[in-house]
Amino acid sequence: MTTLTATRPTQLLTAAAIAGPFFYAVAIAQMLTRDGFDLRVHPISQLATGSLGWIQMISFVLTGLGVIALAVARRRLITEGTGRRAVPLFLGIFGAGFVLAGLFPMDPQYGFPTGAPEGAAAMSWHSVVHSIGAVVAFTALAVACIILVVDAVRRRATRAAIGHGFVALVMLLPMSPTESSLQIAFNGLVAFTWTTLYAVQLNRRTR
Template sequence: MATIAVPAARTVRRRSGRLLLAGALAGPVFFASAIIQMLTRAGFDITRHPISQLATGDLGWIQITTFVLAGLGGLALAFGIKRTLTDGTGRRALPVLVGIFGVGLIAAGVFTMDPEYGFPVGTPDEPAAQMSWHSVVHSAAAAVAFTALAIAAIVLTVRHVRRRAVLPAVANGAAALVLLLPMSPDHMSIQIAVNGLVAFTWTTVLALWLRRAA
């Protein structure tokens, strides 16, 4: 029985490691794609256009695909957490919350926002006269996704506090605070980009931490 159990345990760890690796890569892939698009797509201005607006126009399929891949990475991370975090605070809540984040990203990719403020090129340089239904779904999906991740960061903060791990607790608390800050109408696109950077840095660090622990 022991000779069978050891290879089985190794297989489980290997699969868990792959899931966590996929979760760790979601953020770097998302931002590599977004940055390349921001630098190469005519008319895009990060001070006026949120990253989500890259999903509009003829080349919008690139950002749509990016959202979906990042969402799948989030789901992989959720399953990886479930497999590796088997005790203590957050063992049940964290996989669910990170899973909601992943599903929200996929929905945000499938349901795009409206062209506006001159992007894509040829769009009137003004806000959309009325938000389309898919733009409303996009905004709602993104809000739910980032709120779920902020709550996940709070749960992990509590876990680290109970284990007297001060620096991880402070780092997770700071991430949650940034993600929960209200949006500023004057700097919304920049704030969205910062929130995305914080969110994906958090998922990458969490995935690598769990992978190392596993």
């Protein structure tokens, strides 16, 4: 964190902007090259299992650090208005949750990776930690976006309010019992699209 606070906001925001595209580029490359993976059945997190699981684990951690960079930059750049302290706090929790999810992978199951049980596996302690990290991360992002909605309404920034509100709504929707892996992938896509756009927006303010 000391290194992050000593880094210029533009550098932090650049790291934040590429975090999401980096995460999905790594995930898509693995989906296309690792035998047996099916996004309709397996959540992206399951790529962190097996002999090549370390790739996805590193991706989780680096992406989480990118979000923490966004939190630090936001704290340094926005010193007034609604959420000047709360938004960076919850963005930091969002990033930390992703780092935690990366350090503690879920269990092999539903035939992936090759040789894994065909059905659902009993959750190990590290799989539980992974799930908690993911839930905390997306919930924290939702809270940050709700605070930003309030700020946008007060500033009469209609487009910003709608955008932040949409992200919060997506993050808080109940998980589908039958399409959870696809919903998780969509939630992540929305979350990291927002992260990139918000980082770009803040970067413009520095100029």
